[in-house]
Amino acid sequence: MVGIRDVANEAGLAPATVSRYLNGQIVLRPETGKRIDDAVKKLNYRPNVIARRLSSGDSETLGLVTPDISYPLFSAIASAAEMEATRQGYQLAIFNSRNSVETELNILRHLETRQLDGIALLTNHTDTAAAAERINAVGKVVLIDEDVTGAEAPRIFADNEGGGRLVARHLIEMGHRDIAFIAGPEGMISAEERRAGFAAELAAAGLSLRPDWTLHGEYSEDHGAEAAITLLRAEQRPTAVFACADVLAVGVMRAARELGVALPGELSLVGFDDMNFSGLLHPPLTTVRQDAEVFGREGVRALLRLLKGEPTVEVVRVPVSLVARDSVASVG
Amino acid sequence: MVGIRDVANEAGLAPATVSRYLNGQIVLRPETGKRIDDAVKKLNYRPNVIARRLSSGDSETLGLVTPDISYPLFSAIASAAEMEATRQGYQLAIFNSRNSVETELNILRHLETRQLDGIALLTNHTDTAAAAERINAVGKVVLIDEDVTGAEAPRIFADNEGGGRLVARHLIEMGHRDIAFIAGPEGMISAEERRAGFAAELAAAGLSLRPDWTLHGEYSEDHGAEAAITLLRAEQRPTAVFACADVLAVGVMRAARELGVALPGELSLVGFDDMNFSGLLHPPLTTVRQDAEVFGREGVRALLRLLKGEPTVEVVRVPVSLVARDSVASVG
DNA sequence: ATGGCCTAGTAAACCGGTTTAAAAGCGGCT
DNA sequence: AGCCGCTTTTAAACCGGTTTACTAGGCCAT
Known part of the structure; x- marks a missing residue:
């Protein structure tokens, strides 16, 4: 397993230099940079994400919690959210809470241990006091589709x-x-x-x-x-x-x-x-x-804005539309 | 953020002792054990999973890769798999590969970096050479529903x-x-x-x-x-x-x-x-x-058996049944 | 006493990165 | 030559656990 130290050796530099260069925190003179690039390529170096998380505190992973991933609306939202997260360079981990408060709290705890940078939460019950408390304690949560009373978080709701x-x-x-x-x-x-x-x-x-x-x-x-x-x-x-x-x-x-x-x-x-x-x-x-697409996409966007400290909108209302098919007859 | 060192201080012991005790690797005399338990409770200590992963190399997280989580059969499998994983003390992270070989390979790489202990893979394309190679290199993969030609892995297929x-x-x-x-x-x-x-x-x-x-x-x-x-x-x-x-x-x-x-x-x-x-x-x-339930459940079970080095069955065939409804008329 | 053998507990290295504070290298100026 | 200031690079601490190898202390037999 090739680590940053191996790359540093190969390039004749210190690990710190390699790390900072690869993360774009310093600019090296082109020739030195090339030495690193070559070494990375030659050794096929991939940074260990776990180690990075531990030291930097960022996981670059977002969580999406749904009560039931097999429910069509939710899985469609999950799919759209995954797309947007990937597009923005994040990974999305999807969780099934089975509508259990206990499970929701457990997943929210991942924020504290830095396993997740942020969470988009879909919930489906009214027993929200505990979740609200935790959400307010850690922040970094957006609510999609359904409210958690008392929580302070950006909301993406349907109209x-x-x-x-x-x-x-x-x-x-x-x-x-x-x-x-x-x-x-x-x-x-x-x-x-x-x-x-x-x-x-x-x-x-x-x-x-x-x-x-x-x-x-x-x-x-x-x-x-x-x-x-x-x-x-x-x-x-x-x-x-x-x-x-x-x-x-x-x-x-x-x-x-x-x-x-x-x-x-x-x-x-x-x-x-x-x-x-x-x-x-x-x-x-x-x-x-x-529109599940919009829910997923806007949910992730709002979450990312929140994480980056950019201003977020209190409540985003996703427009809805009537699809008239054949289950309504005219009377009178 | 309270760490193992805090617990150790509180209990008047060394971090190593606390770690080994909490993981059941040593038995302490009851009175000492209680000191630790009390400290844990008092400080509300939760081990940092990331740190644990980094040092122990186990993530206690399983991955499930589907081509499209919004496809009903797949989301039903995901739901069942999540259930079984949780039951066995693992967490399940669900991924959307969008049927992209590239994405599949990226996710499979998580095995090497220890972000995932194992992966249950649902795939939906025939371009499998690269995936097969990687699967054989790392192991720790089970195949659900669809084959990856050339891969050596337990398979859960329908009949x-x-x-x-x-x-x-x-x-x-x-x-x-x-x-x-x-x-x-x-x-x-x-x-x-x-x-x-x-x-x-x-x-x-x-x-x-x-x-x-x-x-x-x-x-x-x-x-x-x-x-x-x-x-x-x-x-x-x-x-x-x-x-x-x-x-x-x-x-x-x-x-x-x-x-x-x-x-x-x-x-x-x-x-x-x-x-x-x-x-x-x-x-x-x-x-x-x-039966999506069976796919999800057996997939996770087979994966866990594989990870624990227990003998696994080459191919599990999930039985199917005909559900006769009204789309077939009799003729002749 | 002395040595052997347990048991209970610990110090220190380690996992693989990031980050901070500082050193080294270098050109120009007095 | 000596000093300043700037750029480039690095040593070492750190994140928070786990694990290995080892020590201290107690008990028993010789």
Whole structure:
């Protein structure tokens, strides 16, 4: 294993000189520089990253924490983040927190031990006090997609409220007046904002969101299905449902099929996320597109700005757009 | 930042003693041990992993390389692998190679610099000479799902041939005799094995796979669509298509829709992979299920066995199963 | 006492870089 | 010749652990 000392010997110089030259901290007279370059090439020298981390304190590695890397939106974000990190000369290590606070804290600890220069955190639960405390203690964290209450960190969020508005407007345009809302977990900022925008736009049209047609629960297919069954079994049925995540919408579809309810004939459905297969569902799902590319890219950029002490924006809002496909029928 | 020297001071011992005690390399008399434990607790000491790696040479981190973490099968494997690694006390760092040989080689280099103890490699191209050389040089690599020709490493592969057979048998049972095959890239072992099993079983039934009905190309929706168009525009159409990956099948569906060909009425379709949304497609796709959980879990286990010098199996074959849904109609 | 043999604990080198403070080399000026 | 100031290069400390080889102390047998 060839080390910097070998290179120094070969070039007839001191290790310090080699190190500083290779890191661009000094300029050597061309002839000396060439001696080093030649030695590096001849010995095929690669600096040992671990050693560098230990002494310099920088790992040149960023971390991305997701609750579940197998969830399409998250893996798409991870993919985009990896791209941007690589482009900027950093490496990205991806972690699965499985939504466990414990695991999140463990990963955040990597910041203190310098294994990670910074972390982009995607989280999915409301129990955030401990994480917030740690984030504030070390800094070097950006939040993507979902909030950690009380943490001071740059945030990259979707324009959830605008998305909610888009959905309301679309359904109203299509003639719907009896509209239900399948929400995510209570207290989750993404869900709350989507609801707020949705409700506001309904209100603007003289409609209101009925409390008994607002069903909270976790972001899962099962919750979507259960909520749909509740709605469809009630004496009065909505003509349209806004499920504020595509997984929920998939659950609604499953329930509708089981109950023999035609989509979109008897029930219109809108989702949120535009997971990459949402257009392939039956019927192709009308949904609000969140741009995973932008999340990943901007997340990494914001993190790097933070690390370099450049000014960062408090909250970046990633625009969303409505993708109208075939799961909404016009009524009236 | 509290270090081992601080703990040693607090406990009135030497750093070496603390280190060896904490790593279970020596047993101290209970009272001394307690002094250390107390000091650790009092100072909230956490060993610096980087420093440990540098001196001991072990990183307790495993790497998983995938061509594209946003591809459902891969992200599912990553998720399962992360689970198993954590269970065994290792951390898993996930990398996106974007199918670039260059990137793969860079990541493999982490083995030499001890950033990674071992690597589970998922690859997706046939240009494998350089990777094979490096793998053989350092060892500590297992191959998942796809081969790297010439590499000596434990392999975790699907029972591709068996899968191909299952599909052939199913289509034959449903009365099909005119069957086309949309293959993956030429030379890719998974595609070849699937074809081999498929062809063998057709042959056993007195049928043969027509060369002009065997279309190679990359694993992408576009290739699936193009192949489907070629098949559907020919004077004689097959009654069924086996697309040897679900992405390809999705492409076939798209093309069929565009050409107004009813599925499964006019064309039956079988995929391979069972990506998590394959059952949600229209029509729900009949496909061969590859168990991502098993891939991830067994990959990590095999890797750990390899690292510990325990005997490893040359090739583990992960069983597959046919999931019959609605994309195959019976004919004749 | 003396030596042999444990056990408990330690000093110091080491991993492979980075970084700081200082030395060496060199030309010009008095 | 002696000194200044500038550039080029280096010795040595450091990051925070691990590991090896060794010492100190206690016990038993001779």
